Amino acid sequence: MRASLIQIAVDQDEPVDSRRARVAALVRQERGAADLVVLPELWPMGAFAYESFAAESERLKGPTYEAMAAAARDAEVWLHAGSIVEAAGGALYNTSLVFSPEGELAASYRKIHRFGFDKGEAVMMAAGEEPVTVALPLLPAPLTLGVATCYDLRFPELFRRLVDAGAGVFVVPAGWPARRRAHWTLLAQARAVENQAYMLACGTAGTHAGVEQAGHSIVVDPWGEVLAEAGPDEEILRVTLDPAKVLTTRDQFPALKDRVLGLDRPERGPGAGPERG
Template identity: 75%
Template sequence: MRASLIQIAVNEGESVASRRSRVADLVREQSASDLVVLPELWTVGAFAYEQFETEAEPLDGPTCQEMARAARDAGVWLHAGSFVERAGDGSLYNTALVLSPEGELAATYRKIHRFGFDQGEAVLMSPGDTLTTVALPEQTLGLATCYDLRFPELFRGLVDAGATTMVVAAGWPARRLAHWTLLSRARAVEDQCYVLSCGLAGTHAGVEQAGHSLVVDPWGEILAQAGPGEDVLTVELDPGKVAETREQFPALKDRRLRR
């Protein structure tokens, strides 16, 4: 399975509508891939809190519609990153979308762990409460968003639900870049799965983004990693490697503590 991670640079001088159009074209350019992954909150910027309310949209709003067309045109599975969703009751969520090669909405995931320590996202958005997996022809994706990466129990839950590849859409700050790489590798090693961590570039509301998106194999080896700016990583994933790793080193079978 060929996967492409598009590390998007959010420039505050670029309108949301212009960025949607530009990103849709970037997705269309990945037609040779099977799976394309976008970062967290790339429409507004992960730390542009003042825009969350004004740029919020319903699940079937312009972001979903434009990404659905791009997925269909490219013929790819598209993890469209996340956007600010306004639910029917007015609540805001940090919501990820997965679209099929036909442009159909295959899954949504509302971010469970909100970042901010009682400010920012943590107070502006409501938490999700459901683990989400998506069955692709050769892999089952487990969905996580940014701060979720610090909570290994979420990933163990996804493993128990059948996930073999974890997709982490993020807007991770540059000042914690070392944690980004370390935690992505740790989740891959402890859950014996691929981890596709796709981050933002640029600066949002004065917060420099880490970039450095990466793909990690089930042994914790980094197969590819981007730099700090806008970039595209394309990696071939071996569909059988997860099962092979879990058979060669069956640590997951020795788990004793389960919820």
């Protein structure tokens, strides 16, 4: 599978409509070069531009949805379109959108773990409730994407849930600050290693709302090796993933089979023998 991560530079002096058109053009340029294209978190306005969240919020099928659906269709790619500020039912959500090569919405994911502690996203946005996976019927082998967003990267239990749902590739769009870049790289590799899955972590570049962004989007294989890493500026990472490597890694080093905690275990029936102490 060929994947392209488009690390968008977010500059608040660039109008949102102009950035949508520019990003859509970048997606279209990947026609023939990628099967999957990934964009960063909240690239229309910036992940730290809290004062713009309400004003720039959209219904699910709003202007970003329409622009990205058309771009996915024209490029004939699966597109993880990053995330938008979704307005729904009187609340705001940090919502990711995944489109099929036909431009149809294949999945949406509302970010479960909101960053900010007692300010920003944590108090302005409602939390999602369920993990989301997306099956990609690619040849020669299908893949299942596990979808997470930025701060979610710090919560390994979410990624275990995604693995249990069949994920072999994690896609994590982010607006990660430069001052915690070391955590970004470390956590991306850790989630890949502990779950024996590919990690596609796509961040933003530039500075918005006074927060310098880390950039350094990264692709990690199921053994933890870094296949590609961007610099701090706007850039496109292009990589080829081998779906079979997920299965061979898990077969050759079957650590996931030794999991004990957090699993549903069948009740022991009569004659099952004594419990091990």
